[in-house]
Structure formats: C-alpha cells, structure tokens
Amino acid sequence: MSTFDIRSSLREIYPPARILTRPAELAPYESDALTAFRARPVAVVLPQTQDEVVATVRWCNRTGVPFVARGSGTSLSGGSLPVPDGIVIALNRLNRILRLDPTERLAVVEPGVINSDVSRAAAPHGLYYVPDPSSQPVCTIGGNVAFNSGGAHCLKYGMTTNHVLAIKAVLADGEVVQLGGGSVEGVGPDLVGIFVGSEGLLGIALEITLRLLPKPEGYRTVLAAYRTLEAAGEAVAQVVAAGLLPGAMEIMDRLAIEAAEAAVGAGYPLDAAAILIVELEGELPEIEAELAHLMRVIKVSGAYEVRLARDEAQRQVIWKGRKSAFSAVGRLSPDYIVQDGVVPRGRLAEALAEIERLSRESGIRVANVFHAGDGNLHPLILYDGRQPGALARAEELAGEILRLCVRLGGSITGEHGVGMEKRDYLPQMFGQADLEAMRRLRRAVDPLELSNRGKMFPSRE
Ligand SMILES: Cc1cc2nc3c(=O)[nH]c(=O)nc-3n(C[C@H](O)[C@H](O)[C@H](O)COP(=O)(O)OP(=O)(O)OC[C@H]3O[C@@H](n4cnc5c(N)ncnc54)[C@H](O)[C@@H]3O)c2cc1C
Secondary structure, three states, X not given: OOHHHHHHHHHHOOOHHHEEOOHHHHHHHOXXXXXOOOOOOOEEEOOOOHHHHHHHHHHHXXXXXXXXXXXXXXXXXXXXXXXXXXXXEEOOOOOOEEEEEOOOOEEEEOOOOEHHHHHHHHHHHOEEOOOOOOOOOOXXXXXXXXXXXXXXXXXXXXXXXXXXXXXXEEEOOOOEEEEEOOOOOOOOOOHHHHHOOOOOOOEEEEEEEEEOEEOOOEEEEEEEEEOOHHHHHHHHHHHHXXXXXXXXXXXXXXXXHHHHHHHHOOOOOOOOOEEEEEEXXXXXXXXXXXXXXXXXXXXXXXXXXXXXXXXXXXXXXXXXXXXXXXXXXXXOOOXXXXXXXXOOHHHHHHHHHHHHHHHHHHOOOEEEEEEHHHOEEOEEEEEOOOOOXXXXXXXXXXXXXHHHHHHOOOEOOOOOOOOOOOHHHHHHHOOHHHHHHHHHHHHHHOOOOOEOOOOOOOOOO
C-alpha cells in the first residue's frame, strides 16, 4: 500500500485530528530513548478506546501494514522504534484506571496509565504498585508489561511479571483474548507470563490487572561509601549471604556520583569510588533488627563512611540522587549508551573490575549506576556522537560488556528489553532450537510478522 493509501484508509477508523502525518508531528515518534536509532513511520494514530486499537490491528492485518505499539517511548533498546513502511499506535490516551479494588488488592488499568499514577491512586487505601523503574513518573504500564520492567525495589518482590494477574490483549492477528484472571492462583499454562516480556511481538495489551501490595510500615535507608567499585560490589554479595533481603540495593560509581551531585546535590560523598544504597523495608520491629545486622555487615565490608537516613526527607534526598542519575549523566557527555546486562550477584565485583579494565583500555569513560541487588548492571558508555566513529566504538565496548555478562553466567538484558539494540546478541544466550521455538510462538499469533517487526530476533538469521 502506498503512503497516500495508508493515510487515507486510516480515516475509516480515525478522525483526521488523530492521524499524525506531517513531518513535525511524526518527529517525536521517530525514536525512543535510544536516540541513535531513528525511523519515520508513515503515520501515527492516537486511539482513545480499546475498540479503536482492535480495529487498527485488524486493519493492519487486512492491509499488511506493520505496526508498533508505543507507550511513552522511554525504551532504551529501540523497542518502540517505528518501522519505516508502517504505523505507530500511540497508547497514551488509553490512560484510565478502570477499577481499583482494595479488598482484592488489585487495579485494572489501561495500557497508557503512567506507572507512578497506579501507586498514587492506591495510596489512600494503604496500597501501592511495586515495580518502580527509574522512569516511573513517565513510563506506561503497557511498556512495563512488554519489557517486564524492573526497578530498585524489585529485588525483594520480583519484576513486573510477578505483579500482573491478567491481561486483555488484541493479538497481532486481530483476535481479542483474556489471559489470566483476578487471582494469583492460575489454571493451565502461564499465558500471562508469555505475554509479559514479549516486547510487543505478540500483540497489544488493552487492559492489565495489577497486584497491589500494602505499603511497608517503614524504611531504613543506609548509604555506604567505598574506596573501590569492586569493594561495593563485593558488599552486595556479603549482605545477601548474611541472610538479609533488603527492599533495594543500588550502586553508583564515581562518575555517576559526580553527575548526580551536579544535578540535584544529594550530598553524596564526592571522594568515594562508589556508594552503595541499601534500603530495608517492612514492619518496624523487623527492620530495626535487620538494621543492626546490616550495619555489622557493612562495617566488615570495608565501607569508610556509613550514613543512615534519619527521616523521610533524608531518605528522599538519597533516592533523588539515584533516580536522577541517568539523566544527570547527560552533564558529563553529549551522548551515552545505557547498557543493561545481568551477572550472578556473587560475580558482581569481578564484572565491575573487568568493566573498569575495558573502559581504561578503550579510553572510553563508563559510569556505573545499577540495581546491584539483582546483579543488574547499567554501565553508561559515554561518547560524543559528533566525533566520527565514536558511536561505533561505544557500541563495540557495549558489546564486550554483554559478552562478559554471558561469560559470567548472566544475561544480555535485565529489564530494558532486547529491542533493536541487542537482537544480534540473542544467539549468545540461546541456541538455534530455542530461537526457533520463540519464532514459532510468535508466528502462531502473527504469521505476517506485523507486530513490532524487526525487533528482538537476530537481524542476520
Ligand atoms: C531515565 C530512564 C530510566 C529508566 N529506568 C528503568 C528502570 O529502572 N527499570 C526498567 O525496567 N526500565 C527503565 N527504563 C526503560 C523504560 O522506561 C522501560 O523499559 C519502560 O517499561 C518503557 O515504558 P514506555 O511506556 O516508555 O514504553 P515504550 O518505550 O513506548 O515501549 C516499550 C516497548 O513496549 C511495547 N509496548 C508499549 N505499549 C505496549 C502495549 N500496550 N502492548 C504491547 N506492547 C507495548 C513497545 O512496542 C516497545 O517494544 C528507563 C528509561 C529511562 C529513559
């Protein structure tokens, strides 16, 4: 179908004001947070109802036009990059919380609902939604579902997949299905589990039933400073080996500290090679007992300075520095790649030492800020895109780090998805038979490969 035909045929479903086609209208949709990749779609449509999304997917099937679902476009792996001959279905207007049931402790939401809005709505009932990506004030539940997103507090409670009870979705072939139910007790295979983390390749989530949990009674937040990044990594393994299960354990290295300090002035120790933030959460008597235990472990781990947040305001300041770190790194470099890999917790120190070596040898600065408790690394690889070859060199280093993660028994992605960025690394983790099984699953619901075409699977297969 020609560009002209696609645009005029979409008027069967949308009024002209909700079909974006002009270059200036399309520009914001040309890339996600991984701006190194760009593609201009033929059109962006702005559905306001689930029926419109279903009608659009069926229209795509009739016409053979590929589509990409998009939430807020904060993907860091090119997951919501458009297909040049396709359309983008932007879901931000489907942003209603349809039901909030404190007795059943669940919320039924549309995919365009912003992550932190769920907790805000649940707060009067003493409840909250656990998965908390650092992008939570902007990213959507639909995007979180597609990427099985995580966050600082997923160490204790698990990732998005552990908090989704049911999904109503339009599959890529236009069929509307209900996966899962309103309870953690499921019958039959875990179809919700298959959809979560499928990166938009199976279809579009229209309605998501989320588990809500009671808000912890209290928190104890500790900041420990170390002379080496390796020592901070080692401390993470020691905390877990001591039998503690904190709500969160995050590490920031010297460059990340510097950037966060310049941006929000959280009062982090500027002479530290790395800081470890550990947060205990739960019932007050329990966390007081755990705190005494934690302080002993931290002391033995070689921290040269340890701070305990005395009140909620001090706790918020510590977290403000951490949560702003990614964007703050923009102050250190015009461009950077946010890498996302995983290593077993016990091998964190080794991985960090190796990343430092690779950075030194390549002459490329790497800032580290990550969910250490999960073994989930986020090396930020700094480069200047205006210099010829700089992006290619940064990508080369990013690839080396991924290979390192796999070599140490980890994974090429923790929470940011495979998207466009890492599809050629998928065979590092999976054999041909595994990849074929994934492809067959996808083709079972999307024989034409219309939904998020070109993502996740290796480009050279
Ligand atoms: C500063 C910053 C910090 C971040 N921190 C974290 C973090 O701590 N943890 C983390 O996990 N991620 C983090 N991210 C990455 C990103 O925010 C998450 O991956 C998030 O889930 C993406 O949500 P989104 O609404 O922006 O989705 P988009 O980027 O719009 O889309 C992401 C993927 O989801 C698909 N999709 C979107 N909606 C639907 C739907 N309804 N049905 C099916 N597929 C859909 C898209 O096609 C795409 O493949 C961060 C990003 C930034 C920029």
